[in-house]
Amino acid sequence: xxxxxxxRVEKLGKxxxxxxxxxxxxxxxxxxxxxxxxxxxxxxxxxxxPYIWALKDVSFDIRRGEVVGIIGPNxxxxxxxxxxxxxxxxxxxxxxxxxxxxxxxxxxxxxxxxELTGRENIYLNGAILGMKKLEIDRKLDDIVTFAGIGxxxxxxxxxxxxxxxxxxxxxxxxxxxxxxxxxxxxxAVGDAEFQRxxxxxxxxxxxxxxTVLFVSHNLQAIQSLCQRGLLLERGKLVYDGAASxxxxxxxxxxxxxxxxxxxxxxxxxxxxxxxxxxxxLEIIDAxxxxxxxxxxxxxxxxxxxxxxxxxxxxxxxxxxTLFTAAGSRVFNTMSTDSGxxxxxxxGSGVAELRVSSITLSPGPYVCNLAVTDRVGHYYDHVRxxxxxxxxxxxxxxxxxxxxQSDGAIFTYADWxxxxxxxxxxxxxxxx
Amino acid sequence: MIxxxxxxxxxxxxxxxxxxxxxxxxxxxxxxxxxxxxxxLGAAWAxxxxxxxxxxxxxxxxxxxxxxxxGLPYSIFSYTxxxxxxxxxxxxxxxxxxxxxxxxxxxxxxxxxxxxPLASMISGLLDFAIAFAVLVAMMLYYRIFPTINIxxxxxxxxxxxxxxxxxxxxxxxxxxxxxxVQYAVPFLVQFWMFASPIxxxxxxxxxxxxxxxxxxxxxxxxxxxxWSLLGSGEGLGPMFAVSVLIVLLLLITGLLxxxxxxxxxxxxx
Numbered sequence: 001x002x003x004x005x006x007x008r009v010e011k012l013g014k015x016x017x018x019x020x021x022x023x024x025x026x027x028x029x030x031x032x033x034x035x036x037x038x039x040x041x042x043x044x045x046x047x048x049x050p051y052i053w054a055l056k057d058v059s060f061d062i063r064r065g066e067v068v069g070i071i072g073p074n075x076x077x078x079x080x081x082x083x084x085x086x087x088x089x090x091x092x093x094x095x096x097x098x099x100x101x102x103x104x105x106x107x108x109x110x111x112x113x114x115e116l117t118g119r120e121n122i123y124l125n126g127a128i129l130g131m132k133k134l135e136i137d138r139k140l141d142d143i144v145t146f147a148g149i150g151x152x153x154x155x156x157x158x159x160x161x162x163x164x165x166x167x168x169x170x171x172x173x174x175x176x177x178x179x180x181x182x183x184x185x186x187x188a189v190g191d192a193e194f195q196r197x198x199x200x201x202x203x204x205x206x207x208x209x210x211t212v213l214f215v216s217h218n219l220q221a222i223q224s225l226c227q228r229g230l231l232l233e234r235g236k237l238v239y240d241g242a243a244s245x246x247x248x249x250x251x252x253x254x255x256x257x258x259x260x261x262x263x264x265x266x267x268x269x270x271x272x273x274x275x276x277x278x279x280x281l282e283i284i285d286a287x288x289x290x291x292x293x294x295x296x297x298x299x300x301x302x303x304x305x306x307x308x309x310x311x312x313x314x315x316x317x318x319x320x321t322l323f324t325a326a327g328s329r330v331f332n333t334m335s336t337d338s339g340x341x342x343x344x345x346x347g348s349g350v351a352e353l354r355v356s357s358i359t360l361s362p363g364p365y366v367c368n369l370a371v372t373d374r375v376g377h378y379y380d381h382v383r384x385x386x387x388x389x390x391x392x393x394x395x396x397x398x399x400x401x402x403x404q405s406d407g408a409i410f411t412y413a414d415w416x417x418x419x420x421x422x423x424x425x426x427x428x429x430x431x
Numbered sequence: 432m433i434x435x436x437x438x439x440x441x442x443x444x445x446x447x448x449x450x451x452x453x454x455x456x457x458x459x460x461x462x463x464x465x466x467x468x469x470x471x472l473g474a475a476w477a478x479x480x481x482x483x484x485x486x487x488x489x490x491x492x493x494x495x496x497x498x499x500x501x502g503l504p505y506s507i508f509s510y511t512x513x514x515x516x517x518x519x520x521x522x523x524x525x526x527x528x529x530x531x532x533x534x535x536x537x538x539x540x541x542x543x544x545x546x547x548p549l550a551s552m553i554s555g556l557l558d559f560a561i562a563f564a565v566l567v568a569m570m571l572y573y574r575i576f577p578t579i580n581i582x583x584x585x586x587x588x589x590x591x592x593x594x595x596x597x598x599x600x601x602x603x604x605x606x607x608x609x610x611x612v613q614y615a616v617p618f619l620v621q622f623w624m625f626a627s628p629i630x631x632x633x634x635x636x637x638x639x640x641x642x643x644x645x646x647x648x649x650x651x652x653x654x655x656x657x658w659s660l661l662g663s664g665e666g667l668g669p670m671f672a673v674s675v676l677i678v679l680l681l682l683i684t685g686l687l688x689x690x691x692x693x694x695x696x697x698x699x700x
Contacts, residue, residue, distance in 0.1 A: 016698070097433050097434070099432070127457040
């Protein structure tokens with residue numbers, strides 16, 4: 001391998017069995033399943049091929065010091081790719097060759113124990129991230145200063161505020177000095193302040209000539225930080241080139257989105273134990289009452305979540321979250337928000353929610369759908385479902401085209417500009 | 432370094448485990464620290480468990496049922512067995528749930544996974560040492576002087592660790608896929624205690640059946656401890672040899688099975 005290359009990925013593939021990413025099974029389930037399979041033909045509705053390639057035939061080289069953004073819709077294989085490069089999971093075929101210590105900001109705070117003190121957690125977390133004890137000894141003062149925890153160093157972290165907790169966790173990760181840094185913003189938890197810190201750290205690492213792989217839905221961050229972009233779709237690498245071009249390609253690719261009804265049986269990006277499955281999503285225009293993939297801006301709509309419950313489920317909660325094409329959250333609503341309590345569901349049914357008019361910006365929207373139990377444990381969580389397109393109507397007459405990059409919501413603001421010295425400077429642009 | 436699919440059946444890479452020895456140390460150290468935080472009695476718990484079991488055994492099995500104890504005071508007879516047994520039982524229970532308990536780490540960072548159950552073996556050694564110190568005090572009290580065989584105690588301890596690791600590897604890997612294991616383990620441990628010569632002596636078993644009795648690895652461990660410290664029993668006979676062989680078998684298959692499952696831990700756990 002060329003000395004200059006820090007990551008080489010060659011025909012990488014990862015096969016998942018559908019449902020393998022679901023939580024554990026019990027012996028009873030396994031036995032019941034094989035018993036059922038023995039008794040009758042495969043259940044109707046279950047896809048014939050129970051395997052799915054989360055990644056397939058992905059090849060690329062990354063040179064030392066390159067900052068590469070990885071984008072793509074949900075379940076495109078971005079996180080799987082990072083997991084393989086960081087050795088958390090093995091590829092099914094192909095290989096990845098990695099040169100140098102790999103560190104990642106998705107591990108922030110991994111292994112922190114609330115009963116242990118700040119100092120103890122720094123050592124434990126450092127060791128988990130791959131630092132030697134001597135190395136931590138040497139960096140301890142820096143880490144403590146960076147985190148700003150000073151006199152609380154020997155206090156159990158369970159007494160820390162969440163801000164302090166995150167600062168300590170981040171300080172350890174920031175001092176790992178990896179030669180290859182992996183950042184998965186999709187998985188990164190924490191507040192805006194923390195995310196800003198992560199981006200700052202990435203910038204710093206990038207300028208030191210180290211390699212960065214950055215997964216994000218935030219196209220602006222990708223364009224400002226990365227020179228090169230990889231676009232993944234359904235496990236395949238569909239574009240490898242300039243970051244700005246990759247972002248354009250991404251936006252183009254999700255443009256022709258929804259059909260009136262979205263069948264979700266074989267949708268990939270999902271988790272949950274499957275006791276309830278969301279089978280279909282339907283968007284209905286509130287004015288015409290017809291199913292539609294397109295809505296004019298400002299039109300109310302009705303969402304139908306068709307579901308099937310394998311057994312009787314008590315007190316389920318349904319949730320619907322809307323995102324713009326670039327992944328900004330527009331809103332989130334839960335069936336319990338309006339005080340609705342569903343005692344029990346069983347078999348097939350429909351959860352309906354009505355959204356009164358929001359003036360959404362033109363462009364495609366995607367959504368996440370979920371059914372949980374009362375405490376938020378997922379029965380089903382379907383991410384990245386194409387939802388509807390808002391027609392590119394001319395919201396601002398004559399002046400400019402308002403798009404999702406201006407903001408998810410359009411609002412007409414009444415502007416006035418005045419100056420103290422000059423009278424009659426108020427030239428309002430009226431439609 | 433090349434990342435690709437590993438062979439289906441292989442042993443964990445021991446060189447890699449050695450490279451991660453500091454992490455092993457930190458995991459064991461964390462287990463010990465956390466176990467006794469916010470406890471009033473702290474390390475006394477290491478003694479309470481075997482000691483109280485001994486008291487109950489002595490009253491019911493020793494005094495009432497008059498189970499023979501090889502001419503030794505029943506209390507020290509049972510306590511000598513309870514020290515390695517308690518180590519085994521606690522290490523196996525802890526190891527079997529360890530992979531699931533460390534799910535947050537396993538799905539986010541790479542390291543040789545075998546370190547997780549291995550750490551459970553090491554953190555239990557502190558409790559063992561404390562309980563063993565009480566055993567020494569009891570021997571002084573009863574004026575029982577050990578034979579030269581006491582020099583074999585480190586080897587017997589190693590044997591206990593190997594036995595606990597062998598069972599712990601199997602159960603921890605199984606528990607990742609089948610959570611039934613975590614319900615079965617408390618029952619298994621209880622059952623196992625009475626299937627092992629702890630409240631009684633293996634000399635109650637007819638001599639020709641004893642090698643078969645050795646199929647329970649804890650038979651070899653427990654009788655080995657009694658033999659080396661109290662001088663009772665038949666020593667390192669065929670029964671002991673069978674126990675050693677079964678531990679080796681379980682350990683080798685356990686390592687293979689664990690490594691086999693390791694490839695999918697992060698996807699399934």
